Each structure stands twice: as C-alpha cells, then as structure tokens.
Amino acid sequence: MYYTRLQVVCSPEFSEILMAEVAEAGFDTFMETERGFEAYVEKNQYTKDKLQEVKEKYSGITPVVFYLDRVEKKNWNEEWEKSYEPILVENKCLIRASFHQPEKTYPYEIIITPKMSFGTGHHQTTYLMIKSQLEMDHTNKVVMDAGTGTGVLAILASKLGASRVEAIDIDEWSILNSKENADLNGCPNISIRQGKLSDLTFEGDFDIILANINKNILLEELHQYVAYLKPGGRLLLSGFYEKDIPDLLTEALRYALQHVQTDVRDNWASLLLAR
Structure with a gap:
C-alpha cells in the first residue's frame, strides 16, 4: 500500500x-x-x-x-510530533497528545494520537465544530460522526454526555486511529465502522449528526443526513469556506432544514441546521 x-x-x-x-x-x-x-x-x-x-x-x-x-x-506519529502543539478551544476543551503534560485543568480534555487521519483541532474547521459542540446539549443524545478521522468529534460528543455515538469513515487508517483514540479517552459508547454512509445501516435515527467534510461531499450526502435525523434534531456541518454558505443553505432549504447558526474562522465556516 x-x-x-x-x-x-x-x-x-x-x-x-x-x-x-x-x-x-x-x-x-x-x-x-x-x-x-x-x-x-x-x-x-x-x-x-x-x-x-x-x-x-x-x-x-x-x-x-x-x-x-x-x-x-506509515504511522504518522513521528512526523506529527515534530510540530504538534496542544490546542485549546474556547478555553473549555484541551486537545493534546499523550506526550504533552497539561499545565492546568479544563472542563474537557481529549488525547489524540493521529496516524494518517484528519482532526487534531489545528484546522479551522475542526476548531469550529468543537466550538459549536461545546454549545450544544449532548446529554443522552444519539450522535453520528460522519467522516470521523481521528475520532475527535465523536470523543467530545461522548464526553459531553451522548448515550451512543456512531462514527464512520471510508479510510481504514482513520478507523484504526479513531478506535485507538476512543479507547485512549475511555469512550466505550463509540461504535466505529468503515464505509460510505450510503452503504451502511443504523438502528434508529440520530439527535445530532456531525459532518466535517468537504463541500461537495456535504452537498452529495445532505439528503442522507436528513433521512437519519430525528425531528428537532441538529445537523452540524463544516469543511467549507464562508463563500460556500449560500450553496449549502440552498440545498438545506430543499429538505426543509432550518438555519440555526453560522460561525466563521479565518474564512472557514460551520453551519448548524435543525430539522
């Protein structure tokens, strides 16, 4: 390979x-x-x-x-460790590697050891997703993390009180890495599977769906997110630029999704939608 x-x-x-x-x-x-x-x-x-x-x-x-x-x-840890620094999101969630010793305690702490996987908190879209998650009620909610990467969003959902988290990704290394990180963070309620959303089936619908993927995939899969989202459920999207917001909102309107919130960081954007 x-x-x-x-x-x-x-x-x-x-x-x-x-x-x-x-x-x-x-x-x-x-x-x-x-x-x-x-x-x-x-x-x-x-x-x-x-x-x-x-x-x-x-x-x-x-x-x-x-x-x-x-x-x-190859395992990406060696290269990553050369330049990786801990990330603090909104002074509430610290994302660090196991070799970092935290200087103080925060409400939430996530330990991530990435291989060839996306999602350490450094990218603006991951930051935006985590920021929005911290503002959402996850208590006893059933959550889907589509395109889980390192599993960082699924792990946060678990730590925020989700009863069950279904995480999926098409990449084999992401699956191995996210499982490792879920274990590292003590999150046994996260189920991780490999495959496209269209090829997988789930038991029941979801209260919250998280998708930090690129714009084209979000537009392609939006109807599938809606199909799995409970009435009143929340759909949190990122992985696109501020200029892409109108295209995503137009597609969301086709499925009667309500626009709840927009957040922008260095030209990257996130959208919170409700069914």
Whole structure:
C-alpha cells in the first residue's frame, strides 16, 4: 500500500485555501511544512485534471510549486510530533497528545494520537465544530460522526454526555486511529465502522449528526443526513469556506432544514441546521 504525496510550496497566506482546493481534487490528509504543506491520498485516488486546474489557477496569482511522488504508508506519529502543539478551544476543551503534560485543568480534555487521519483541532474547521459542540446539549443524545478521522468529534460528543455515538469513515487508517483514540479517552459508547454512509445501516435515527467534510461531499450526502435525523434534531456541518454558505443553505432549504447558526474562522465556516 502506498500514498500519493503532493508537496506544495506556497506563501503562508495561500496555504489554507490551497489545502481546500487540493482536497476537492481528492487529497484527504494534510501536514503543514515550513514552506507550505504536504497532502496525501491513497494510491492514485485523486482527480489529475482537477489538480492541474488548481495549479494553473493559483500560478497566475502567487508563486506556487507542486511536486508529486509516492510514499509508503506509515504511522504518522513521528512526523506529527515534530510540530504538534496542544490546542485549546474556547478555553473549555484541551486537545493534546499523550506526550504533552497539561499545565492546568479544563472542563474537557481529549488525547489524540493521529496516524494518517484528519482532526487534531489545528484546522479551522475542526476548531469550529468543537466550538459549536461545546454549545450544544449532548446529554443522552444519539450522535453520528460522519467522516470521523481521528475520532475527535465523536470523543467530545461522548464526553459531553451522548448515550451512543456512531462514527464512520471510508479510510481504514482513520478507523484504526479513531478506535485507538476512543479507547485512549475511555469512550466505550463509540461504535466505529468503515464505509460510505450510503452503504451502511443504523438502528434508529440520530439527535445530532456531525459532518466535517468537504463541500461537495456535504452537498452529495445532505439528503442522507436528513433521512437519519430525528425531528428537532441538529445537523452540524463544516469543511467549507464562508463563500460556500449560500450553496449549502440552498440545498438545506430543499429538505426543509432550518438555519440555526453560522460561525466563521479565518474564512472557514460551520453551519448548524435543525430539522
């Protein structure tokens, strides 16, 4: 098994937007570097034409270099530990690695050991999701985490009092990693399964559905979220830019979802919707 690695050299102000554009081409794991970032995808499961479009689009705006190669699949801890720092969300939730010693106690603490998985709290969308979750009542709620990555959102849901959490992801390493992290945080009520939402079945509906995925997948799967959401349930979305909000709200309106809240952080956005 190998990964295709895309090394991007760019100016810091273009790093985040290029990550989002590259994600649209199929890359699903990212690591910041001193000169830009690296993006990864299993084998060659990315859209070459889309990636070329991104390169051509931004080459006319800012100096940018793309370099593709292959790397063997490996545990990502060693690389990640070199640059990882704990993240504190709204002074309420500390996300740290096991090798970090917390300086003080916060209401919620999550220990994350990522492999090739997304969701350490560093990305703006993960921060937005956690911030919104902290404001939501999870007590005795049944929660779905679609595209769980490291499992950080599912773990927080459990810590916030959810009775049961169903976490799913299409990536094998995300499944292994999220299970490891759920165990590490003492969350036995999290069930983790591999597969697309359309290929899985669940017992009953959900009070809360969390989905921090890219815009295109959110638009594609929105009708499935609605089908699994209880009347009065909450759907929390992120993984898109502020400029994408109208498209998502238009699609949400098709399914009679109510717009409850919007949050923005460094041009990234989250939406809280209600059925």
